[in-house]
Amino acid sequence: xxxxxxxxxxxxxxxxxxxxxxxxxxxxxxxxxxxxxxxxxxxxxxxxxxxxxxxxxxxxxxxxxxxxxxxxxxxxxxxxxxxxxxxxxxxxxxxxxxxxxxxxxxxxxxxxxxxxxxxxxxxxxxxxxxxxxxxxxxxxxxxxxxxxxxxxxxxxxxxxxxxxxxxxxxxxxxxxxxxxxxxxxxxxxxxxxxxxxxxxxxxxxxxxxxxxxxxxxxxxxxxxxxxxxxxxxxxxxxxxxxxxxxxxxxxxxxxxxxxxxxxxxxxxxxxxxxxxxxxxxxxxxxxxxxxxxx
Amino acid sequence: xxxxxxxxxxxxxxxxxxxxxxxxxxxxxxxxxxxxxxxxxxxxxxxxxxxxxxxxxxxxxxxxxxxxxxxxxxxxxxxxxxxxxxxxxxxxxxxxxxxxxxxxxxxxxxxxxxxxxxxxxxxxxxxxxxxxxxxxxxxxxxxxxxxxxxxxxxxxxxxxxxxxxxxxxxxxxxxxxxxxxxxxxxxxxxxxxxxxxxxxxxxxxxxxxxxxxxxxxxxxxxxxxxxxxxxxxxxxxxxxxxxxxxxxxxxxxxxxxxxxxxxxxxxxxx
Numbered sequence: 356x357x358x359x360x361x362x363x364x365x366x367x368x369x370x371x372x373x374x375x376x377x378x379x380x381x382x383x384x385x386x387x388x389x390x391x392x393x394x395x396x397x398x399x400x401x402x403x404x405x406x407x408x409x410x411x412x413x414x415x416x417x418x419x420x421x422x423x424x425x426x427x428x429x430x431x432x433x434x435x436x437x438x439x440x441x442x443x444x445x446x447x448x449x450x451x452x453x454x455x456x457x458x459x460x461x462x463x464x465x466x467x468x469x470x471x472x473x474x475x476x477x478x479x480x481x482x483x484x485x486x487x488x489x490x491x492x493x494x495x496x497x498x499x500x501x502x503x504x505x506x507x508x509x510x511x512x513x514x515x516x517x518x519x520x521x522x523x524x525x526x527x528x529x530x531x532x533x534x535x536x537x538x539x540x541x542x543x544x545x546x547x548x549x550x551x552x553x554x555x556x557x558x559x560x561x562x563x564x565x566x567x568x569x570x571x572x573x574x575x576x577x578x579x580x581x582x583x584x585x586x587x588x589x590x591x592x593x594x595x596x597x598x599x600x601x602x603x604x605x606x607x608x609x610x611x612x613x614x615x616x617x618x619x620x621x622x623x624x625x626x627x628x629x630x631x632x633x634x635x636x637x638x639x640x641x642x643x644x645x646x647x648x649x
Numbered sequence: 650x651x652x653x654x655x656x657x658x659x660x661x662x663x664x665x666x667x668x669x670x671x672x673x674x675x676x677x678x679x680x681x682x683x684x685x686x687x688x689x690x691x692x693x694x695x696x697x698x699x700x701x702x703x704x705x706x707x708x709x710x711x712x713x714x715x716x717x718x719x720x721x722x723x724x725x726x727x728x729x730x731x732x733x734x735x736x737x738x739x740x741x742x743x744x745x746x747x748x749x750x751x752x753x754x755x756x757x758x759x760x761x762x763x764x765x766x767x768x769x770x771x772x773x774x775x776x777x778x779x780x781x782x783x784x785x786x787x788x789x790x791x792x793x794x795x796x797x798x799x800x801x802x803x804x805x806x807x808x809x810x811x812x813x814x815x816x817x818x819x820x821x822x823x824x825x826x827x828x829x830x831x832x833x834x835x836x837x838x839x840x841x842x843x844x845x846x847x848x849x850x851x852x853x854x855x856x857x858x859x860x861x862x863x864x865x866x867x868x869x870x871x872x873x874x875x876x877x878x879x880x881x882x883x884x885x886x887x888x889x890x891x892x893x894x895x896x897x898x899x900x901x902x903x904x905x906x907x908x909x910x911x912x913x914x915x916x917x918x919x
Contacts, residue, residue, distance in 0.1 A: 369749055377761065384765055385772035484902075491901030493852050495859045495874065496894045577752075585754045589856055604860045607760045610768070615761060622757060630752070 362634055366627045373623040374616070378416040381612040382408050400610065403431045407613030419613045430611040436602065445621060447598030448591070452583040454518035455525070459579065462526020467534035489527040494520055494586040498593035505594060513594035521586035525579040529572070536571040540564045566640070573637050580629040584622065653911075660844075660907030667900055668711055675704035688888055693876065703892045706870035711900060713781065713854050713869060717788035718846035722839060724789060725796025732797075733804045734823045744801070750794035755853045762787035763862050780865045784857075788850045795849075796842045803838050807831050837911060844908035848901035855897065870897050 407429050409418030422429055423438035430436060436444075470482040497520040505516045540546065541564060549559045588600030595601075599618070606614035637644045653661075674682050679701060686700035694702065732743040766783040769776075778786060807813060808831070816830050855871025857863055865872055870893045 365745065365748070366752075369752060372749065373753070380761070380765055384768040385774065483906075487902040487905050488898055490905060491848065491852070491898035492894065493855050493859070493871070493897070495856065495871075496890060496897075499874065499890050581754045585756045588756065589859065592860060603757070604760070604862070607764045607862055608860070610764065612764075615764065619757060619761060623753065626752060626754070 363631055366630050366634075369627055370620065370624050374620040375416060377616045377619045378408070378419075381616050382410055382415075384612065397431075399431050403429075403435065404612060408616075419617050422613075423617060429613045429617060430606070431609075434605060434609050434611055434614075436614055436617075441599075441602075441617065441621065444597065444599045444602050445625075447596065448584065448587050448600055449625070451514055451517050451521070451587050451590070451596070451598065452580075454515065455522040455583050455587075458518055458522035459526040459529060459583070462522060463529035463533060466527050466530030467537065470530065470534045471538070486527050486531050489524045492524070493589065494524070495589040495593055497523065498590050502593050513596055517587060517590035517594050517596060521583055521590050524586070525582050528582075529575055529579060532571055532575050533568060536568045537564065540567045566642075569640050570637070570643070573633055573641070576633045577626075577630055581626060584625065655910075657907045657910035660903045660905070660910065663899060663903030664847075664907065667707065667896070667903065671704050671708040671711060675701070675708045679705075688892060691889060699889055699892060702868065702873050703870070703896055705867045706873040706893060707896045707900070709781075709865060709867055709869040710851050710854065710871070710897070713784055713788070713865075714847045714851035714900070714904075716785040717792065717850035717854070718843050720785060720789035721792035721846050721850070722796050722843040724793035725798075725842070726800050726839060728793065728797040729800035729804055730827055732801050733808070734827070744798075747794045747797050747801075750791075751798065753791070755788075755791045755849070756856050758791045759784075759787045759853055759857045760860070760862055762790060763857060767864065780863060784854055784863050784865060788853060791853070792846055792850060796846060799842055800835070800839070803835060804831060807834050841908050841911035844904050844911065847904040847908075851897070851900060851904075 407419055407422060409415030412418065419429055423441065426437055426439070428435040428437050466485065470485075473479055473482045498517070501516050501520060505513050545563060546559055549563055550556070554562075587598070588604060590596070591598050591600040592604055599622075602614070603618045603622070605611075606618060682700050682704060683698050686698035688699035691697050691699050691702055728743060728747065732740040735743075763783065766778065766787065770778070770783070804827075808826075813826060813830055816826055821830070854863070854869060855874075858865065858869050858871035859875035861872075861875050863869075863872060868876065874890065874893055
């Protein structure tokens with residue numbers, strides 16, 4: 356149990372670290388307001404910069420969070436954000452991510468089955484080519500290809516399309532991983548012994564093989580969650596969804612530094628939450644994890 | 650070359666072929682490319698053909714990937730070597746830092762670093778880093794954690810080999826062991842790690858450029874698609890998207906195949 360607590364502490368430490376590091380990085384940036392500067396910064400933005408970041412004040416790094424909790428607006432009036440709006444936008448992105456998760460699992464299952472079938476035939480090379488093509492395809496490309504139908508003609512829900520395009524790579528990645536792991540486990544002696552003792556194939560799979568495949572699947576959840584959330588940035592931009600990814604990109608483009616600090620920390624916290632959930636699930640389903648911690 | 654697995658050879662050939670193609674087509678004979686492009690003009694830049702923009706973008710994407718991949722591999726290697734040489738609490742602290750950096754999403758951090766770098770450049774404090782250098786530096790600062798972890802683990806495995814124990818027993822110091830005994834065994838792995846960073850760097854750069862955050866000129870593949878995307882939505886621009894996508898996929902496919910094959914190739918005794 357001590358080891359689990361240690362792992363959790365390490366993950367949780369990441370959140371204040373990201374918050375403080377991003378704050379100090381942003382506050383050291385020069386905000387050019389001179390007319391001869393390449394990029395002019397409006398007076399309103401310069402004022403919000405000073406106001407939001409509490410520069411020069413003791414505990415100034417808490418100022419953005421203080422403002423959010425008070426319900427005040429961070430950033431300029433036109434492009435800033437309040438705490439409620441931030442949560443709303445975050446829930447939009449998480450919603451798209453949650454829609455993408457079952458789709459990714461469906462891709463994974465389909466690909467794992469196809470790969471097993473292809474392996475025996477003349478299509479074996481496809482089993483390697485499909486992951487390479489999926490990995491080499493940034494989310495914005497399928498999004499761009501779907502966009503005319505979605506944005507212009509309104510054929511499908513933009514949220515569903517965003518979920519669909521961001522689920523492809525994680526799905527293929529999971530499918531490859533689970534397929535490989537399943538194949539390895541199915542070739543082990545304990546499976547032959549269990550089948551030899553008269554257990555049905557389904558029972559062997561459920562009782563003996565799947566518990567050994569779980570750890571590989573759990574190892575992949577972290578990268579998949581990051582990929583789903585980061586992928587949603589591009590999909591939201593193409594489909595014009597006004598959620599967290601769009602907020603983040605616009606904050607960076609418009610130099611809304613306080614919003615960038617808060618959004619970066621929020622994103623890191625979300626990933627830490629996913630990681631904590633994975634550790635808890637791992638502790639519950641993987642006996643090796645429990646044995647290692649006692 | 651016969652020791653290199655067939656898939657790695659295929660990947661490397663693809664990568665080198667694309668590099669040569671982008672150099673020849675995009676840089677050496679741009680007029681020929683402009684006059685013979687079957688895909689026509691770009692809808693958002695009527696003075697350029699799709700081929701010019703795609704092959705020009707391929708060259709930039711490849712250059713960014715190679716430079717960032719090499720730099721992040723070098724940083725990772727240095728961090729791993731320092732961790733193994735110091736050992737104990739320092740190594741643990743370095744590993745925790747590596748884990749922390751590794752947990753952060755690349756695209757997000759690169760965006761923040763681009764914002765920081767561009768603000769410094771605008772204020773005349775960019776240290777001579779242009780948009781290309783800034784992108785390479787951002788990608789390297791984000792991408793070193795993975796290689797560092799892989800190199801550290803591989804070094805730990807190699808150090809447990811008998812020949813290293815023997816060299817240590819004969820009085821070989823840490824740096825000597827690293828330079829004379831470990832590095833020759835680590836070299837093929839370093840190439841594989843470098844190749845594995847290449848697609849990651851190219852894809853991260855493409856995504857960040859697509860958002861319009863990077864200011865690179867000439868444009869990379871991602872920036873090319875990013876600047877045209879609004880028009881593409883309304884003009885049915887598959888003609889513009891598909892060539893750039895195909896080039897991006899081939900680039901990543903070549904690097905991934907070569908990296909995977911080299912990493913899984915049986916290790917010879919050093």
